[in-house]
Amino acid sequence: MYKDKNYFEGLFCGVKSICIGLKTTMREFFTKKITEQYPENRKELKMFDRFRGSLVMPHNEKNEHKCVACGICQMQCPNDTINVVSEMVEVDGKKKKQLVRYEYNLGSCMFCMLCVTACPHKAITFDQSFENAVFDRSKLIKVLNKPGSKVEEKPVVKKTAPAPAAKPAETPAEAPKPEAVAPKTAEEQPRIEAVAAKTEVEQPKPEAVAAPKEETTKVEQPETEKAAE
Amino acid sequence: MFDFSVISQWLHTLLLSFLPEWATILVESVIVALVIITLYAVFAIVLIYMERKICGFFQCRLGPNRVGKWGLLQVFADVFKMLQKEIIKMRQTDRFLHDLAPFFVVTASMVTFACLPWNKGGHMIDFNIGIFFILAVSSVSVVGILLAGWGSNSKYPIIGAMRSGAQIISYELSIGLTMLTVICLTGTMQISEIVQQQSELGWNIFRGHLPMVIAFIIYLIAGNAECNRGPFDLPEAESELTAGYHTEYSGMHFGYFYLAEYLNLFISAGIATTVFLGGWAPLHISGLDGFNGVMDAVPGIVWFLGKTFFVVFLLMWERWTLPRLRIDNILTLEWKYLMPISMLNLVLMALLVAYGLYF
Amino acid sequence: MDSFNIMFIVLAVIIASCSVLTVVSRSIMRSATYLFFTLLGTAGLYFLMGYTFLGAVQVMVYAGGIIVLYVFAILLTRGTQDKLSENTKNKIVMSALLSLVGLGIFVYIILKQNFMELLSQPGNLALTAPDESVMTMSQIGQNMLSSAEGGYILPFEAVSVLLLACIVGSLLIARKR
Numbered sequence: 001m002y003k004d005k006n007y008f009e010g011l012f013c014g015v016k017s018i019c020i021g022l023k024t025t026m027r028e029f030f031t032k033k034i035t036e037q038y039p040e041n042r043k044e045l046k047m048f049d050r051f052r053g054s055l056v057m058p059h060n061e062k063n064e065h066k067c068v069a070c071g072i073c074q075m076q077c078p079n080d081t082i083n084v085v086s087e088m089v090e091v092d093g094k095k096k097k098q099l100v101r102y103e104y105n106l107g108s109c110m111f112c113m114l115c116v117t118a119c120p121h122k123a124i125t126f127d128q129s130f131e132n133a134v135f136d137r138s139k140l141i142k143v144l145n146k147p148g149s150k151v152e153e154k155p156v157v158k159k160t161a162p163a164p165a166a167k168p169a170e171t172p173a174e175a176p177k178p179e180a181v182a183p184k185t186a187e188e189q190p191r192i193e194a195v196a197a198k199t200e201v202e203q204p205k206p207e208a209v210a211a212p213k214e215e216t217t218k219v220e221q222p223e224t225e226k227a228a229e
Numbered sequence: 230m231f232d233f234s235v236i237s238q239w240l241h242t243l244l245l246s247f248l249p250e251w252a253t254i255l256v257e258s259v260i261v262a263l264v265i266i267t268l269y270a271v272f273a274i275v276l277i278y279m280e281r282k283i284c285g286f287f288q289c290r291l292g293p294n295r296v297g298k299w300g301l302l303q304v305f306a307d308v309f310k311m312l313q314k315e316i317i318k319m320r321q322t323d324r325f326l327h328d329l330a331p332f333f334v335v336t337a338s339m340v341t342f343a344c345l346p347w348n349k350g351g352h353m354i355d356f357n358i359g360i361f362f363i364l365a366v367s368s369v370s371v372v373g374i375l376l377a378g379w380g381s382n383s384k385y386p387i388i389g390a391m392r393s394g395a396q397i398i399s400y401e402l403s404i405g406l407t408m409l410t411v412i413c414l415t416g417t418m419q420i421s422e423i424v425q426q427q428s429e430l431g432w433n434i435f436r437g438h439l440p441m442v443i444a445f446i447i448y449l450i451a452g453n454a455e456c457n458r459g460p461f462d463l464p465e466a467e468s469e470l471t472a473g474y475h476t477e478y479s480g481m482h483f484g485y486f487y488l489a490e491y492l493n494l495f496i497s498a499g500i501a502t503t504v505f506l507g508g509w510a511p512l513h514i515s516g517l518d519g520f521n522g523v524m525d526a527v528p529g530i531v532w533f534l535g536k537t538f539f540v541v542f543l544l545m546w547e548r549w550t551l552p553r554l555r556i557d558n559i560l561t562l563e564w565k566y567l568m569p570i571s572m573l574n575l576v577l578m579a580l581l582v583a584y585g586l587y588f
Numbered sequence: 589m590d591s592f593n594i595m596f597i598v599l600a601v602i603i604a605s606c607s608v609l610t611v612v613s614r615s616i617m618r619s620a621t622y623l624f625f626t627l628l629g630t631a632g633l634y635f636l637m638g639y640t641f642l643g644a645v646q647v648m649v650y651a652g653g654i655i656v657l658y659v660f661a662i663l664l665t666r667g668t669q670d671k672l673s674e675n676t677k678n679k680i681v682m683s684a685l686l687s688l689v690g691l692g693i694f695v696y697i698i699l700k701q702n703f704m705e706l707l708s709q710p711g712n713l714a715l716t717a718p719d720e721s722v723m724t725m726s727q728i729g730q731n732m733l734s735s736a737e738g739g740y741i742l743p744f745e746a747v748s749v750l751l752l753a754c755i756v757g758s759l760l761i762a763r764k765r
Contacts, residue, residue, distance in 0.1 A: 011566060018551065025287050025550040035291040251594065326621060356640040358725050365644040368652025372624060375659045379617055387663065394660060401652070418725050 047128035052111040055082075055104050056127045057144040064152040065145055066123035069099040073115035073124060081109045099145055106132060107140035231528055234350030261353055265343050269492060276491040278304045279538075280545060287549040311487075314480040319382075322477070327380030331478065331485035333373025338489045338496060340366045345499040346424050346508045348529040359420035360408050363500060364401070367455070370489065371397050374464070374474050377486070381477035389473025392556055393457055393464030399563040400461075403451035406571035407444040410578045411504045414441070414587060420503060428510030436588045440578040445505045447571050449543060452497035454559070456490060459548035461559055498540035502533060506540070509533040595636055603629035616662055624655045641728055 036045055047053065059065050069086035083103040088095050102124075116125055124144070134140060240260075244253040278293075278301070285292025293300030318324065343353040344363050356362050371394055378390020414437045415423050427433055434441045454461040457473075465473030475486040502508060509529030513521045554562070581587050603626055610622040627650040634643035735741045 007565075021550045022546060025546065028289055029283075029286050029546075031289060033286070033291050034289055037294075323615065323617065326617060329621070356644075358640050358644050361648070361725075362640070362644045365648035365652065368648060368656075369628075371656050372651060372659065375656065375663065376617075376621065379659070379663060391660075391663060394656060398652075398656065416726075 047130055049128070051128045051130070052113060052126040053129040054106050054127060054132055054142070055109065055115065055124055055144065057102060057124050059146055059149055060152065063146060063149045065099075065149050066121045066152050067099050067102060067145065068121060068123070068151055069097050070120065072118045072120065076114040076118040078112065078114070079108045079110055081105045082115060099151065102144040103141060104144050105141045107137055231348070232350045233348045233529075237350070261343075265339060265353065269339055269342060269488070272495055273488045273491050274304045274308065276495055276541065277307070277487075279541070280491070283542065283545045284549050287546070308484075311484045312481060316480040316482055319477060322382040323380045325380075326376050327477070328482065330373045330377035330380055331475075331482045331489075333376065334370045334489045335485040337366055337368075337370035337373065338492050341496050342492060342499075344420060345496070345533075346420050346503055347533055348509050349425075349428075350421075351509075351530065352421055355419065355421050357417075357419045359423075360412065360418045360500075360504070364405060364408065367493075367496075368397075368401060370493075377478070378474045381474075383477055385470045385472075385476045386474045389464045389466075389470045389476070393474060395556070396457070396461060396464065396559055397455060399560055400451045400454040400567075403447055403563060403567045403571050404455065406568065406575055407448045407451070408504070410437075410440060410444045410571070410575050413575065413578045413582055415504075420508075424503060424508035424510055427507040428513075431513065431515075431588060432505070432507035432510065434505045437578065437581070438587070440574050440581060441505065443574045444571065444578075445501065447567055447574070448501055448505070449540070449547065451563075451567060452501060453544050453547060454563075456493040456497055458490065458494060459544065460551035460554050462548075463553055463556060463559070466553060494541060494544060495537065498537045498544060499533075501540050502536040506536045507532075508536075592636065596633075599629050599632045599636065602626075603633070617659070620655060620658045620662065623658075624651060627651060627655070641725055 038045065057065050057067060067084075069084055071084045071086070074082045074084045081104060083101075083105075084099065085101040085103065086097050087100050089098045090096070111126070113126065132140075241253065241257065244256055248256065281303070282292040282300075293303035296303040296306050319327075340354070341363050344355075344359060344366075346352040346355075354362070374393045374397075375390050378386040378388075378393075381387070411423075411433060412418055414433060415426055417423060417426070423433075427436075430436060434445055437444075453459040457464050463473075464470075465475065467473075470476065475483055478486065509532050511521075511524040511527060511529075511532050513524060606622045606625040606629065610619050610626060613619045613622060627646060631643045631646035631650075634640070634646055731738065732740050732744055
């Protein structure tokens with residue numbers, strides 16, 4: 001009963017709002033129910049896209065991932081869930097860090113997604129798997145990079161292709177794309193699929209910007225190198 | 230229309246043929262009591278299942294669907310669980326009153342339950358003061374609730390019991406006034422006669438048109454409040470009082486409160502059916518003889534149960550739509566809105582009856 | 589010995605024992621509960637005699653009204669002294685005297701009514717179940733509001749004035765100043 005209304009106005013207002021409420025619930029009564037019958041519909045059950053099941057590292061068909069072992073994800077993680085094991089290798093006379101093992105402990109992950117948002121290369125993401133139960137706690141520690149995988153070779157781009165910020169990353173048909181990025185499209189395909197509806201993810205940065213960044217991160221990560229040793 | 234009193238008469242003469250009169254009455258009383266208790270349990274199970282399903286549907290869920298086909302055995306499983314649970318004996322409580330309280334509540338609701346007219350001639354208690362008797366007996370359950378609150382010697386139950394007492398006593402006024410409105414139209418209090426009249430002259434809600442519709446709506450609201458349900462469930466508001474007056478109960482003692490709550494819902498709906506919707510009287514539309522003949526072929530108990538469960542559905546709809554009210558809002562609703570409206574309604578009804586403006 | 593007598597004895601035992609328990613019980617809440625049983629037993633007697641209206645009023649007013657009022661009052665004023673104090677000698681003597689006086693009055697009245705003589709006369713069995721419709725609801729209503737001889741319109745209205753005065757008085761007390 002509203003204080004600012006007089007008696008009859010309040011009465012009819014109340015009756016009207018009750019009728020609106022009753023109408024709403026009656027509509028709900030006849031709508032299709034959204035309950036998922038889990039073990040029966042296991043085959044076709046699909047989690048919604050923003051569900052955070054467990055951390056994965058998408059690999060393309062050539063068994064290549066995008067992780068450059070910079071260790072930002074490890075630093076970002078509040079729970080020490082991620083452990084990036086890397087080693088230094090000499091490539092073309094240049095010392096370069098390479099990923100050996102990407103250890104991820106599902107048991108202590110709290111699915112905050114800080115690692116995914118922090119990753120400069122979009123190398124990791126959350127998938128929609130939800131059947132994460134195992135019989136032993138040690139099985140929760142997963143190695144995300146597949147055996148024998150290596151970091152994805154980037155086409156060397158010297159001139160910065162001014163990729164517009166508003167470029168839709170999701171559309172696979174990227175026909176009117178600057179030529180510098182164009183050859184990469186095929187490789188990018190699987191990754192895009194994995195991140196498809198993650199709209200909050202930033203647009204992929206032009207590779208020319210990312211390349212020098214890799215150098216800087218190398219300097220910034222003495223810890224990871226120690227861990228690798 | 231099938232008259233159930235044929236069967237009861239036959240049973241009576243059969244028993245009289247080989248038993249003395251007092252033994253006959255005793256045997257009949259025992260049979261009736263057993264029938265009441267069995268029906269009580271069966272309807273409790275049906276209602277609990279119905280409530281859980283309907284609640285689920287209103288919330289866009291499916292409700293219980295694992296135990297048995299469509300979850301039909303779920304309630305049986307719950308009942309068996311409750312039956313084998315331990316009844317906890319607590320220190321520093323008044324054991325006698327604590328154990329007595331559920332029986333008050335359940336007895337009051339059973340006696341009221343026995344007053345419902347199931348079929349033509351199929352009523353168990355039929356005084357000439359029928360409706361008044363129902364109102365009187367249902368007020369006994371307040372004592373049970375207050376004793377449960379006091380006997381538990383705990384804070385939540387006592388708060389719940391006080392709230393419940395204030396609420397039930399207040400809403401009894403509205404129920405009494407709506408019943409007076411009905412009696413004003415029917416001119417009798419005997420339940421069998423009220424229903425008989427409606428089967429001949431048409432349902433009360435059609436006969437008394439406007440004031441009867443208002444009375445029906447007020448009765449639905451007040452009846453929900455009497456059962457401590459719906460938006461008026463703050464005596465057992467689980468988010469603030471854990472379970473209100475039956476917080477400290479376990480096992481079947483809790484089960485009695487639970488049963489009584491659901492059966493009170495059924496009884497409210499049953500009384501609404503009896504006095505407004507014609508009890509076991511079939512739907513008749515004057516002029517359509519073929520239609521009326523078809524309607525007469527349906528047995529009275531089907532009519533009664535169908536209408537009652539329709540009203541139960543209305544009450545559940547109300548319950549799962551509206552949020553819980555605060556105690557002062559509840560009392561405001563009763564004393565400032567429902568009671569004056571039902572008083573005016575009574576006057577209106579009296580005028581209509583005095584000038585013969587009803588069907 | 590028919591069913592009527594059996595029921596009468598059962599009810600009488602309930603009433604008598606619960607009355608005694610009401611008095612001797614040490615917890616005030618239990619006293620109220622026993623009193624409730626006593627009142628219900630009385631209502632049962634009314635039903636047994638066929639005065640269904642009176643019985644229902646008994647249940648409604650005493651069980652639904654008075655006892656709930658008692659319990660409310662107890663709940664609202666509940667303190668450490670909800671148990672009776674110990675009996676002193678003076679108290680015992682006084683209460684014994686009072687109950688003896690009460691018993692004497694009742695026995696005198698009962699004996700004066702000559703129930704036994706009435707019972708001993710043949711064809712005048714006082715202990716038989718009367719018809720249920722000994723006093724129908726409509727008869728009571730007619731008498732209550734009739735101004736003819738034997739009508740109760742004046743006391744009825746007097747009681748309603750009394751109730752009105754009670755409501756006004758309680759409003760006056762409860763009014764915010």
